[in-house]
Amino acid sequence: MPKKIVFEGKTEYLQVLDENGAVDKTLEPKLDENLLRKIYENMVRARVFDRKAISLQRQGRCYTYVPTEGQEGAQVGSALALQKADFGVPSFRENAVYLARGVSMEQLFLYWMGNEEGSRMPADQNNLPVAIPVGSQVPHAVGIAWAMKLKKEKAAAITYFGDGATSEGEVHEGMNFAGVFQVPCIFFCQNNQYAISTPITKQTHAQTIAQKALAYGFEGLQVDGNDVLAVYAATKAALEKAYSGKGPTLIEAITYRMQAHTTSDDPKKYRSDEEVEYWKKKDPLTRFQVYLKGKRLWDEEYEKKVQEAATREVEDAVRKAEAYKPNPEDMFTYLNAELTQDLKEQMQEMKKSMEG
Numbered sequence: 001m002p003k004k005i006v007f008e009g010k011t012e013y014l015q016v017l018d019e020n021g022a023v024d025k026t027l028e029p030k031l032d033e034n035l036l037r038k039i040y041e042n043m044v045r046a047r048v049f050d051r052k053a054i055s056l057q058r059q060g061r062c063y064t065y066v067p068t069e070g071q072e073g074a075q076v077g078s079a080l081a082l083q084k085a086d087f088g089v090p091s092f093r094e095n096a097v098y099l100a101r102g103v104s105m106e107q108l109f110l111y112w113m114g115n116e117e118g119s120r121m122p123a124d125q126n127n128l129p130v131a132i133p134v135g136s137q138v139p140h141a142v143g144i145a146w147a148m149k150l151k152k153e154k155a156a157a158i159t160y161f162g163d164g165a166t167s168e169g170e171v172h173e174g175m176n177f178a179g180v181f182q183v184p185c186i187f188f189c190q191n192n193q194y195a196i197s198t199p200i201t202k203q204t205h206a207q208t209i210a211q212k213a214l215a216y217g218f219e220g221l222q223v224d225g226n227d228v229l230a231v232y233a234a235t236k237a238a239l240e241k242a243y244s245g246k247g248p249t250l251i252e253a254i255t256y257r258m259q260a261h262t263t264s265d266d267p268k269k270y271r272s273d274e275e276v277e278y279w280k281k282k283d284p285l286t287r288f289q290v291y292l293k294g295k296r297l298w299d300e301e302y303e304k305k306v307q308e309a310a311t312r313e314v315e316d317a318v319r320k321a322e323a324y325k326p327n328p329e330d331m332f333t334y335l336n337a338e339l340t341q342d343l344k345e346q347m348q349e350m351k352k353s354m355e356g
């Protein structure tokens with residue numbers, strides 16, 4: 001039976017640097033040398049931080065940690081495209097986003113070492129703290145973006161979530177609201193191929209996550225998430241759109257989590273060594289290094305300096321975070337807006353036993 005077509009959509013894919021670091025000149029964003037170096041240095045900082053956190057957890061000096069390795073291109077590229085006034089609304093894997101936005105390594109270690117203080121974002125930085133419940137942060141970002149729109153601020157919110165989160169209601173409620181109210185919000189999905197052990201093929205029957213935006217009436221696109229230039233360019237374009245009142249964008253960054261889901265996970269149970277090797281060749285740092293070298297912005301001496309600076313920074317942060325003396329009352333203080341009677345009693349009991 002012939003039918004009328006009422007809707008047709010398409011989903012585009014952006015890659016500027018291929019996995020060997022070769023650049024597509026027609027798509028290359030014109031970024032100055034300082035910014036290019038800043039991007040690279042922040043990716044290195046994130047990787048050095050990540051490896052240190054895993055090692056501390058293995059030594060019993062840090063609690064369960066959520067690794068970032070492999071996703072530095074997606075995280076640093078998007079975070080450095082933001083302005084200070086924009087709001088970052090991460091989930092739990094965005095260590096590189098926080099670092100690139102100016103959150104200190106010490107602060108992140110405080111969080112992963114289980115201190116409440118780690119969740120207190122510096123007042124002059126527009127970032128929400130880590131959100132562990134999958135997808136729960138998405139409506140918060142939409143609310144922030146709606147407030148920005150009502151207050152006529154030239155700013156946007158960006159929320160980060162994984163492929164697994166797209167099976168949570170909040171992500172869709174957030175996107176629908178954002179479409180209807182045309183709020184300045186970027187939905188940044190890091191499709192790292194797995195939600196713990198669930199592969200993307202079992203997460204959705206759709207060909208892409210990006211296309212889901214079309215159902216909410218706004219643009220969705222895919223980017224090579226291991227190509228920091230593509231991520232930067234796509235995020236900048238989405239921000240310009242948001243600032244000029246043209247509403248939200250969904251960016252699906254195709255990437256891979258190189259390490260375990262968390263330090264409590266064993267990925268060998270659900271993915272092959274060959275698969276990991278395949279993705280290793282797409283490493284975001286190596287390909288950006290090749291690009292910088294081609295521009296005479298990278299050599300061995302520079303690499304040594306960047307690595308040494310990141311190592312000094314991380315060691316200093318560990319020292320400070322481990323010297324931090326938490327106030328045991330923090331366990332109670334930040335749990336509820338007002339303590340319940342039984343919690344008040346427990347807190348008193350704890351104080352008494354500490355005095356005694």
Ligand SMILES: Cc1ncc(C[n+]2csc(CCOP(=O)(O)OP(=O)(O)O)c2C)c(N)n1
Pocket residue numbers: 093132133134161162163164165166192194195196257261
């Ligand atoms: C509401 C909720 N359900 C389950 C969990 C347990 N959990 C933590 S992370 C995770 C998978 C998330 O996968 P994805 O959204 O793809 O993000 P990724 O971990 O890959 O970054 C699950 C099920 C949780 N934290 N919150």
